[in-house]
Amino acid sequence: MDSEKIIIELKDLSKVYKMGEENIVKALDHINLEIHEGEFVSIMGPSGSGKSTLMSILGCLDHPTSGQYFLDGQDVSHLNKVQTALIRNNKIGFVFQSYNLLARMTALHNVILPMVYSRFKKTSHAERDKRGRETLEMVGLGKRIHHLPKELSGGQQQRVAIARALINDPVLVLADEPTGNLDTHSGEEIMDLLHSLHKRGRTIVMVTHNPETAVHADRVVHVRDGVIAKDETDHNGVLSVIP
Amino acid sequence: MDISEIISIAWNGVTSNKLRSILTMLGVIIGVAAVIMVIAVSAGTEASIAAQIQSLGTNLLFVTQNFTGGPPRNPATDTQNGLFYPDATAIGTISGITGVETERTASENVKYGDNTIDSVSVVGTTADFPTVRSSPIGEGRFIAQSDLDQKATVAVLGSTLATNLFGSADPIDQKVIVGNYQLTIIGVLAARGVVGGTDYDARIYLPITTVFERYTPSQFARVIGDRVNTIVVQVADQSQMDNTVLQIKLLLAQRHNLSVDSLPFTVQTQSDVITTQTATTSAFGTLLAAVAAVSLVVGGIGIMNIMLVSVTERTREIGVRQAIGATPNDIRFQFLAEALMLSLAGGLLGVLVGVGGSLIFNATGISATVIVPSSILLAFASAAAVGIFFGYYPANTAAQLDPIDALHYE
Numbered sequence: 001m002d003s004e005k006i007i008i009e010l011k012d013l014s015k016v017y018k019m020g021e022e023n024i025v026k027a028l029d030h031i032n033l034e035i036h037e038g039e040f041v042s043i044m045g046p047s048g049s050g051k052s053t054l055m056s057i058l059g060c061l062d063h064p065t066s067g068q069y070f071l072d073g074q075d076v077s078h079l080n081k082v083q084t085a086l087i088r089n090n091k092i093g094f095v096f097q098s099y100n101l102l103a104r105m106t107a108l109h110n111v112i113l114p115m116v117y118s119r120f121k122k123t124s125h126a127e128r129d130k131r132g133r134e135t136l137e138m139v140g141l142g143k144r145i146h147h148l149p150k151e152l153s154g155g156q157q158q159r160v161a162i163a164r165a166l167i168n169d170p171v172l173v174l175a176d177e178p179t180g181n182l183d184t185h186s187g188e189e190i191m192d193l194l195h196s197l198h199k200r201g202r203t204i205v206m207v208t209h210n211p212e213t214a215v216h217a218d219r220v221v222h223v224r225d226g227v228i229a230k231d232e233t234d235h236n237g238v239l240s241v242i243p
Numbered sequence: 244m245d246i247s248e249i250i251s252i253a254w255n256g257v258t259s260n261k262l263r264s265i266l267t268m269l270g271v272i273i274g275v276a277a278v279i280m281v282i283a284v285s286a287g288t289e290a291s292i293a294a295q296i297q298s299l300g301t302n303l304l305f306v307t308q309n310f311t312g313g314p315p316r317n318p319a320t321d322t323q324n325g326l327f328y329p330d331a332t333a334i335g336t337i338s339g340i341t342g343v344e345t346e347r348t349a350s351e352n353v354k355y356g357d358n359t360i361d362s363v364s365v366v367g368t369t370a371d372f373p374t375v376r377s378s379p380i381g382e383g384r385f386i387a388q389s390d391l392d393q394k395a396t397v398a399v400l401g402s403t404l405a406t407n408l409f410g411s412a413d414p415i416d417q418k419v420i421v422g423n424y425q426l427t428i429i430g431v432l433a434a435r436g437v438v439g440g441t442d443y444d445a446r447i448y449l450p451i452t453t454v455f456e457r458y459t460p461s462q463f464a465r466v467i468g469d470r471v472n473t474i475v476v477q478v479a480d481q482s483q484m485d486n487t488v489l490q491i492k493l494l495l496a497q498r499h500n501l502s503v504d505s506l507p508f509t510v511q512t513q514s515d516v517i518t519t520q521t522a523t524t525s526a527f528g529t530l531l532a533a534v535a536a537v538s539l540v541v542g543g544i545g546i547m548n549i550m551l552v553s554v555t556e557r558t559r560e561i562g563v564r565q566a567i568g569a570t571p572n573d574i575r576f577q578f579l580a581e582a583l584m585l586s587l588a589g590g591l592l593g594v595l596v597g598v599g600g601s602l603i604f605n606a607t608g609i610s611a612t613v614i615v616p617s618s619i620l621l622a623f624a625s626a627a628a629v630g631i632f633f634g635y636y637p638a639n640t641a642a643q644l645d646p647i648d649a650l651h652y653e
Binding site (some may be wrong): 059082085089096102 | 248255259559560562563564565566567568569570571573574646647650
């Protein structure tokens, strides 16, 4: 399923936080990473390992201190606020642990919001509506498009969030602990949904601290103390370490 | 992000907490309404003053004594600086003048038979009153020069006063008792109504000389003599006004033994009087409007305050919007549009309240008002400006938020 096309390429990437004159924290220390189109990758690590920082940088929410980040072939390491906003809008779909739906908007309106902010694809109301309905149907919520988030269960809310992540057809879906707030059953349903997206060729990067969730991916990247400690690829259910 | 999206997002923001939005708008509503109403009241006052002065008559000159500084003078001996009845008579001899009128008023009880009316305004005046004051005689005749010369005990009634005293009976040649003296009614004025705040129809008119002699308390008479406050002069030809003003000044200078430059009198045309009066009211009106405008600024601060609260409350929402691709400008416009919506809605309601209030003031007689269209525009535009000015800082704060911090805000 993996293609030769590289979606994410990190070259010698570091992120350093200065907490004071003397206190320097190296959240990411000279990381190199390649993720190909169609891969489903888990990024694992305990808290403080640097995985959240990595997630922020992969999501173009933060800039690296040094090194380069190529997303879909474009160097996005030092873009300005407007440019990164456009990249996030166009190339990245976010799925958060706490869903982060806008409370006073219906499921449909939440889903089409990224289309509203889009600069590249100008769409009419009717187009957005159609696209939103289709996407909500795809995640199995075709009958709840006019519900408010509070009228939906956690699992359903996360489905809406996934639909929102997919609406602009991004090159990368970035999921941050997508099952962290869900019970086991709903969590499994969400993982099944991510699997089916993966089967249809989506590139998915999932950040988690939970090994049980991580194994759903076909590649697990372990981050510890700001470096990649282990990079395992699962072939036929067996995780093997990439040399 | 097009305009309709920005408006719909702003609308959602405003309606999410209706009570708070209404309270926030209240500052702007009060400010805008106050500006419009203050300007309407001041314009109404100016208009009614102008109308009152116009209604006095046409082609008029007003001779008045100046308010002068310096040490107090003894009015009994200071004949140089006062205006006196003989001055009025003298002015009447200037050519091109069709009438000279001056007044001394008193207040007396008027009695006819058993019918007594208390505290009637007694106006001592001259023969030219009907022409100069545009108040023609209805029945009988008005006071003649001979009445003035003889200090005759005659009187002319205002129409309302005539009805109140005599009912439907004919008052001509009847005797009435005014104060301590019996007077003969020689005429009744045609109904004139209220002029310059005075009801012409409720007064009784006597020769001014009669008032000097009989209706001025003796100590008072000793002190001020035949002094008058204002001499009103009617000029035949409008084009001769300036010339007549000069002639009056020369005459007064001669009579009072003063130079024209040091004359303690002012001779004003009707339009001068209107200009002076309206200048005073409009200066006062401008001051009040400025005070009202301050409340508009206070309303703006209210908007800024609530927008800052709103930005803080919705930090998480801002983070989500940023994550899915909102640019700083998208966020800025969203909050700016919200502030603008609050101020424009407040402005619109303020215009309604201001116009409505002005109309009610006028209708209920609290104050004459004239709604000035430009004041509506001014107040509304100020409200919009206030919205943009006080909305910009909170909107900018929102736009500058770091997406990671915003997303993790609890």
